Amino acid sequence: MCFPSTFLFTCLLYLVDSSHFRGGIISWKPAENNQIEINYRVAFRASFGHTCDENTIRNGTLLSGEGSLQCVEGCSDTITTMSYYCTDFSATEDWTSGTNSVKYNLSASSNNLYTFGFSSCCWISLVEGGSDWMMRTTANLTVRQDTGKINSSPISAMQPVVRFSYGCDYTLKIPVSDDDGDVVKCRWSTQTPNDECGGVCETLSGSYLDERSCVLSYNATRFTGWYAVALQIEDFQKSTDTAPFSSVSLQFLIFVGNSSSSCESRPVLPQNIITNGSIHHSSVYKIFNESIIARSGEATLRVTAIETVSPIGMIKSELFPYGTSGREWFVTVTWKPTKSQLGTHLFCYTAVDNLGQTSDQTCATLVVDEEVADTPEPDNLIVLNSDCNAFKTPEKVHTKCIEVTTGVPQSFYLATSCSSNFVQCNELGTGYIMRCVPGTEWCQHVLTCVHAGTCNTEG
Template sequence: MVQAAIAAADLTHKSSHFRGGIISWKPTDNHQIEINYRVAFRASSGHACDANTIENGTLLPGEGSLQCVEGCSDTITTMSYYCTDFSATEDWTSGTNSIKYNLSASSNNLFTFGFSSCCWIPLVEGSSNWRMRTTANLTVRQDTGKINSSPVSAMQPVVRFSYGCDHTLKIPVSDDDGDVVKCRWSKRTPNDECGGVCETLSGSYLDQSSCVLTYNATQSTGWYAVALQIEDFQKTTDTVPFSSVSLQFLIFVANLSESCASRPFLPQNIITDGSILHSSANKIFNESIIARSGAATLRVTAIDTVSPIGMIKSALFPFGTSGREWFVTVTWTPMKSQIGTHLFCYTAVDNLGQTSDQTCATLVVDEEPNDTVVLNQDCNAFKTPEKVHTKCIEATTGVPKIFYLATSCSSYFVQCNELGTGRIVRCAPGTEWCNHVLTCVHSGSCATEG
């Protein structure tokens, strides 16, 4: 009996590895949808990831499968994923993947798919089983004449709260159709959307219209799971959503000695909360993120991110001379398959485990302009030198004549002469090339120039 109890406890410990995720979707062709999912697991439970895993684009096997549970009854795919982010300190790995799936016609065009298994980390409230459910409606909308696309969101796998403090957590949401987006608690009935973690953050309040969660952390320290449905509506007064997206993550409440005002914070960065930044396929996106400790005795130890596939984050370095600021640099060269919108979020963590508010921006990947010159990863050489001569000749003999070309590196441009020779030129620090005004402008301001 004792051995059986020890074995059961050991199994529970090894299985307590789920850290949440999200499942969203968008239409592609007739009755085909692209399902996008992000999952997070305890890294030491067979989900190891590092910078090389991300840079090499290694597909991790994941675990379990995505099932269609309403409108069809298939196994859609195994939950393999590309690692995008990890934390060695908090022992988690997060990643994403997508799959195109053909749906058979049904009487109401409603389909529900989800991901279920065991186990969450031991929780203060709720039980260990997880269940995620996302609903898609493939009926052509009367207002747009198109099939709906679901809203999307992004959250860190682990959000940290300090015991005894008031906390406000903004759930980032985005919708390609421009719909009204609301958030609600996932429900056990009539259709179980949340397994063992339905409304398990007692004492919290969720503003459904603004998707803001407030919580006075005075209940108990420990782990809590949050299970939400993100839903889109044509009008604020509508009660039936176009779609319902499952979002789940963890909150850890810790009893710390520092005051509630000692959390790290994020000074003004190029990537600000709610901002929209444009890039192009095969063009290098490169920005720095600065974080500041909440007290002189504390230090920033990490800047955690929720990233698109292929984004590389540098090591953490000191910034400036204050002794309280640190930074990382994120670099991303999106592929043509990534054309569209991506949510990118980041959070600062200090040496006590306190976290800043999460900042989220929308990264829009556009088609690669035909006149863009592709540079190498270091931005100091042409990737295809033979094409530069042709592009320079076309530009300098056209009407009007153009002597400058954009490159795949945002802070560099090519200066051409009429002989077809191109020279790589770097913009001044803090500026980037803006092709439609043919000059360098302050980073992030190109969209408003001209």
């Protein structure tokens, strides 16, 4: 791969009418044959012609987007129209979200400043701060001295609409991931020296952004209504560096509304297999399958939805009651990644209750590896990955959990390929990875953890 020795590009997205735009992100990574792959996620108001359902996602239907992705500095290309594959939708919030990518040919030029992006007039009319807006993503494609490779930008993901209750304090963790292992920081988008956000720059007045941890803190006591959040996600070789390798635009909406319940009554997310910051490896054409459980914040409330930000092709089940408490519900997500999805993806989820209150967002990294030849798995073990924190074959877990919980004698536990871990099943066929305390290991024939090395002598 050959790039100019110094190559800086900025990405802008253009819309014709964006009053129903619900935010998005533009990121990129180097590709083969002197190309880069630009990835974008966009969200729109569903009732304005952006209709999506389970069949749309399952069939991989390409939806017509609005506007175009353009290079506006250092080049003058219209790269693509903003068509996208729907990945998620919300009937209650009236939004559709999806993603797509496009390969772009780079050419050596004496002008090394390149600008691509997405902009228009009029977000949603209620957003504080103004109407016109812009998204701008910038990257330096110089071969890095530390890795000898071209940099890849960081990635991020957020729900299109984040709901806050008036009078409550919030800390919103902005999920970030970087394939190069760089230091990632977050900052507010600005209008100078280059316009990164149009009329929605710094429109969440009174909030505080911790740039190093990418945590946004906000006391929702100013006004009710709609707010736009416009951020730049940037990667650095060292935390003390001031010049980023790239600057990725992330924008979404916050709605502050009145609630009759206390600030502590929001839904919560019990310990799931997919936890905040966890990493899950999958292979091309291998099924990734996990359940997500949510609990209402009060006994009188109920969870009505678990909203997701998903990779292309991930299917989410209906919402079902979980257990007998009357306060827990769950969905199951299933994904069979293709070869074009090799690499890193972010997956996020949020619980919503019948008052419109939302839980904190949980985000995990899904890594799709090259397909590897199948190796026989022992029938009496659940095989985990090398970190012992994810199932190698989730579909087998469901089958084995059903077998043991409906068998005679009935059991709820399975051994794993990691001696210090075991699987706890429920009667719905969902398995959870559990860990023995340090110094002990799982002993299947007594169904408990015992001192390491003593399993064969106890029974």
